[in-house]
Amino acid sequence: MSETDPERAYHYGVMRRAMEIIDAADASLSLEDLASQLGMSPAHFQRVFSAWVGVSPKRYQQYLRLGHAKSLLRERFTTLDTALAVGLTGSGRLHDLFLRWEAMSPGDYARHGAGLEIFWGWFDSPFGLTLAMGTERGLCGLAFAAETGAETAMADMRARWPKAQFTEAPMRLRGWVEAAFAQKGETQLYLIGAPLQIKVWEALLRIPSGHVTTYSELALAVGAPKAVRAVGTAVGRNPISWLIPCHRALRKSGALGGYHWGLPVKRAMLAYEAAQCGEAGP
Structure with a gap:
């Protein structure tokens, strides 16, 4: 597997x-x-x-x-720039890993993956069994099944793009996945989400490894300071966990907040x- x-x-x-x-x-x-x-x-x-x-x-x-x-939060809190650029192309670093990413257009997103072929495969990772999904352009999904179970993780990811064609092809993804968890080399990402979600995911990419921020800081960063709840939902809908580091978003109180793949992860x-x-x- x-x-x-x-x-x-x-x-x-x-x-x-x-x-x-x-x-x-x-x-x-x-x-x-x-x-x-x-x-x-x-x-x-x-x-x-x-x-x-x-x-x-x-x-x-x-x-x-x-x-x-x-x-x-006390020692490694990152205040994100409120003037954060919200264009739909950019890059980020995770240790020695270089991420290149692009986003699906809002019109294509609205078609729920129609006409899109998504390759998938199961991999082991430092955080347990991991489901990877990707297109010709890059990884579009990483799901962690250690807490949720493999069937639930698969159903969750497929439901995000219900009209896409899904093809089991782990070798198509292996290089990107290995680079992601070795934290060396280059991984391409293909973000499939609504415009606000993509802005939030871009802001998450600005948080350095080993540091954290808060949901309210993320809301400021994307120009929606009063939309903390909507921003939190966008964080939770991040399809490429670990590489888009939604785990680095905490509540102001220091509580972990939620995590789609289980708080232990x-x-x-x-x-x-x-x-x-x-x-x-x-």
């Missing part, structure tokens, strides 16, 4: 269980304690952690605690990026 490193889904499963254990603990847990509760040897657990994010379990615990979102993404950013330094 998957086209990338098969260990990644297993690693995400370990992280998912580790998050629950760490959140339930009153204090930091030792490597031995965590490994024991996960039914693993300390050496194996350490290896899985290092393979997933490159830091020790002890160091990583601070990035998994529920209060981490609030600390991100959002927390894992934030922790993954924060840990890498912290290890790399400012």
Whole structure:
């Protein structure tokens, strides 16, 4: 089913269980304690952690605690420029990954994918089983099925473009997907959404990795300061999760807010990026 490193889904499963254990603990847990509760040897657990994010379990615990979102707002909050350009072409960077993107015209979007061929395939990723979709022009969808299940993820993505022709062809997408999760190389994106949605997704691309912003800041950035609810809906409808980083949008209170593919995935993404950013330094 998957086209990338098969260990990644297993690693995400370990992280998912580790998050629950760490959140339930009153204090930091030792490597031995965590490994024991996960039914693993300390050496194996350490290896899985290092393979997933490159830091020790002890160091990583601070990035998994529920209060981490609030600390991100205090220390790595990004104020987006209210004069943000809202053209429908642009680029963004994710570590060493260069994104080139273009958007479907509003008229084409209104046709719900009629006349469009969308290729799809399943892949393993650092955040569990992932459904990728794309056209000749680039990736148009990334869905994470670890929390929702594969059938739900597939149905969700197909419903976004109900009149499109869907063709299973993972090899057509493999290069873009591998670049996306290796965070190296170039990935092309083809954004399929309504005009407001695309403006919001463009604003999300301006948030640096390891940083966060708020839904109200996003509303200011797209020139709709009173439309926070509509902006939040557009964030939630982002079809290319991870690359268009909707996981970096939080509530002003420091609460995570929602996440279409499950809050554990959002927390894992934030922790993954924060840990890498912290290890790399400012």
